[in-house]
Amino acid sequence: MGTVVNKNQFELLAPGGDIESIKAAIVAGADAIYCGLDNFNARNRATNLTFENLNGIIKLAHQYDCKIFLTLNIIILESEIPALIRLLNKLVNTKVDGVIVQDLGLFYILKEHFPTLDVHASTQTNTHNEGQIQFLHQLTASRVNLSRELNIHEIKHLAQFGRQHNVLMEVFVHGSYCIGFSGLCYISSVRNGNSGNRGRCSQPCRDQYQTTDAGKDYPLNMKDNSAYLDMAALADAGVYSLKVEGRIKKSHYVHTVVDSWRKQIDNYCQSGEVLTDTTGLYTVFNRDFSNAYLQGDINKSMFIDNPRDHSANHFSKIYSCTSTEQVKQVKRKLYDDKTEIINTVDAQTKDLDISINSLSVSVAGSEGELLSVTISTPNETCTITSSSPLIKAGKHSLDEATVTKWANSFANADHYVASVELTKLDDGLFIPYKEQTAIKEQVAFILNGSRPTVSPVELPKLAVQQRDSKATPSLNVLISSQADIALAQDDQVNVYYQLPEAMHSNLAKMVSLFNSNSALIPWFPAILIGDNYQAAVEFMKSIKPVRIVTNNNGVGFAASQLGIKWIAGPQMNVTNSYSLKCLKEEFNCAGSFISNEIKQQQMKQIVKPDGFELFYSIYHPIMLLTSRQCLFHQTVGCKKKRFDDKCLRKCDKSASILSMKESSFVVDKQRGDHNSLYSPENYLNLDAIKDNAHLFDGYMVDLRDIKTLTQTALDKPALVNAFRSQLNGDVETTALYEEVSPTTMAQYRKGL
CATH class of the missing domain: 3.20.20.70 (Aldolase class I)
Structure with missing residues (x-):
């Protein structure tokens, strides 16, 4: 038996591209889920949530001791700042557990104007050294998602350094590998305007190219990342959050991967032993798996010349299939297994409710008495009274339409007004508007867990500083x-x-x-x-x-x-x-x-x-991407099987690849630098x-x-x-x- 580890040492962080996937992650045992709204998040192709959905999701997740982190992880355009502030003004009064950020301007706005929101640094910040952790810590980041290209020794060093600065480390442990360093990949942006830094990557690295000299049709396509068998090394490294990629994946995929990792973490914490059965992980979508970055063994076997699902090929090898009929049987079994997973997930999630809490409002009072407002939620009932008595109305009165509109304004991110009862309020009465406002503020305080709501922020207008146009730049x-x-x-x-x-x-x-x-x-x-x-x-x-x-x-x-x-x-x-x-x-x-x-x-x-x-x-x-991988293995070929420090220092090489649409790209390696891909012009x-x-x-x-x-x-x-x-x-x-x-x-x- 190995060393027993405290379960709280780890957080299992799951993807939530849509409501069904979020529910699947919850029932599979995720400790936290990252998800995005329709705007400002780096998975534009995911279904994503509306703001109304978000509040119901938060309520549901918290019932299962699961946190919700909202992805705001794109670069922000100047014209979007007003809409961003409107969103943050609403978000700050929800119970969201944190926001995931890439843009420096958004980091600044959060630090200066929304300090109650917990801030996490996205993988798009491409964090791989101590100075970057200090940089992000100064911007109040409480955790950092490290670059996927790092090996376990580099991760361990940064995790220890981060803890010294009160910054936790988050590491991708399962899902897609990108061929380029995150945040520094512009190939989709340059090719068709769909920027990865805006969540619109069209994944040209998965495209087919004209067959290269090395005989490859998908020379930029990498296998998927899986550190499933590296649980002990991750624990030793001091990693806190184990992150599963997949916000554009379906709910049965999310459930299967999260469930597998939940069992791995729990088993390791209880026994110190690592589970080795990867059957479930291979049953759902995968491009085969590699942990080579984590192992520090950057080799040619990390690539696969097929961007589609590898499951059938994997099990055909496992079962030593030698005929077409045997392969068909494997595919039928895979279909049946996936169907069973889908049915299981549907059964486990069908009763999960993401509606927010109902709120009943009863308003009562007679002339000379204090106005009484009773609010009832599924969890509590309380009554608030005015400071001064009701008086006969003059020009304005608390008529049915006015009071109903006022009572409906009590709704917040967690509650909707289901009913307004006015039968015990006499006609023709009035209290000052400031008293109505005071009651509304007291209701907001109560509904916010007896905490003050955060007032809306208005950014001060920036003073324009123009350079002297007569001076030569x-x-x-x-x-x-x-x-x-x-x-x-x-x-x-x-x-x-x-x-x-x-x-x-x-x-x-x-x-x-x-x-x-x-x-x-x-x-x-x-x-x-x-x-x-x-x-x-x-x-x-x-x-x-x-x-x-x-x-x-x-x-x-x-x-x-x-x-x-x-x-x-x-x-x-x-x-x-x-x-x-x-x-x-x-x-x-x-x-x-x-x-x-x-x-x-x-x-x-x-x-x-x-x-x-x-x-x-x-x-x-025009640099399209920079990779820690060798781009020559798949293009013109390379006699070395792996990319190492000697390659970084000494290799100086250039080649080109041609897409099926006859667009060429330059593969370039300068002495002392990593491999890069460039536009031809x-x-x-x-x-x-x-x-x-x-x-x-x-x-x-x-x-x-x-x-x-x-x-x-x-x-x-x-x-x-x-x-x-x-x-x-x-x-x-x-x-x-x-x-x-x-x-x-x-x-x-x-x-x-």
Whole structure:
């Protein structure tokens, strides 16, 4: 027998895409459920809930000691802020147990104006290092959903670090793997405007492509994640929340997976032993399973060349089927088993009621007496009286229509008014409006569990800070090769040098490079895991840069602690004014790039803080996703069976894949960086310069050597001069479009 563990050490967190799935998760034994409303959540394809459904769901879940967390985990557009505030003003007076958030502006709004709501950081925040946990903790996040790509040793380190800072760790233990790091995947957004950061991912990674050199038709399709057999390792790591993915899955799937994990957790806590029977998990939808990320063994077997249900194939192998008839028998059994599960779930959930509590109101009184209001719920009855007696009415009286309307306003998130009884109230009487309001407030207090309701918040109007449109914006150039350092000799441009993601092995080299080239400005990547993050911090301490740009908020946090001027990079996904306020006020950030996912109409409403710089990238290779997996295994092939630290440090390779619609994508691996997927055409947007003269203080030109189809006859110094001429307004834009082609600016036209 193994070590017995306290059951309360773990939370089993289940998906709830619709009401039936939520009910299925409750009866299967979930400790908590995450679900979304029609808006502001990252599973737009799920059925989701109405606000009225939400309150009934909360009531039902709490009857089973199950918590409800609401997903508000998308990036927010400026135009959506008023609707978001209206939602939060209602949500704050419900009994929801927490909200799950991605957007920095929403983090800020919750911290400043809705501090009673418990805040969780979504997987979309792509959290994988200590600095990010500190960053999110400062924004009041009580828990963080860690990146799916982390191994158990990295998870254990962050879980221990998080507990030291009162932040709990949440880990995906079952469901879909994404090929790219969450929050940094733009392939769906670039391809058709359906952004994963807005909950609209069309899953192009699951699409069929033209057969690759490695013989694969689905080169980006990964098996599903399952840590079912890793229960002991998760317990040892100190993980709190075990999260099941699947808000677009059906109720029988949710029930089966949650029930299996409930039994696993309970059995391990009681006996210290791990269950090994995965039959139930393979019976419902799966793409076969892998725990390779968790094991730190990133290998080619994590892929599967079929995005559809693997169940029949799995059991055909288990039963050693050798004929078509035997396979048919397996499929018939699977159908029967799933039907039995569906019937079982229906039977267990059919009597679960999500209606909110009824409220009966009785109003009574005669002239000279106090007005009496009795409210009755299924759980209690109480009477409230006015402070002053009823008097004969003058112009206004407590007639039936007035009192009925007033009594109906007693309804709240948990109660609806079922009846209003007025037979004991005499006609032609009146009490002052302030007394009616006072009674209504007392009723609200009682119905809210004898707690004050939270008054509606109105955000103060932001003071517009426009830049001097006569001043020429700065030209900022990004490089990643020492061969291009000569560009930094031009004192009319700011030259940024992208640091490698393998910072630990490159630390001495990078320190030497920047000490020898003081004009270079460090540009930090979005992914810095483990020792590579620590090396990034040591790098800043060593060279003490005047300013940096970072796409990793953990580096931003460290920079703020070190007193280093820092700029939030384009992969920080900034799309609204409150994200800018968050960066400046919470972390002393000096400026930010605005996301390339939004269009001109969506960015023109953004208000920047006083003394804060805004930037926009007008030319760059379009990164579609970054992966911790090797993308060459499935494309052109790779002699190595697994991706390891040596691959990260030394591999330098490029390839391409072609979709069935003949759209090509560039697979690129730079030395010291993870694998990435790029659009075939670079982004070139000169319209942004004239469209946003009031907004942007500087524009970026990315001259890194990513091998896309975009070609230019100009060498890099000449290209820099051409962009400088554009910013100075010296030349027509058409010339540069002719010299650099093919290019696209579709994102700027379509937006989110």
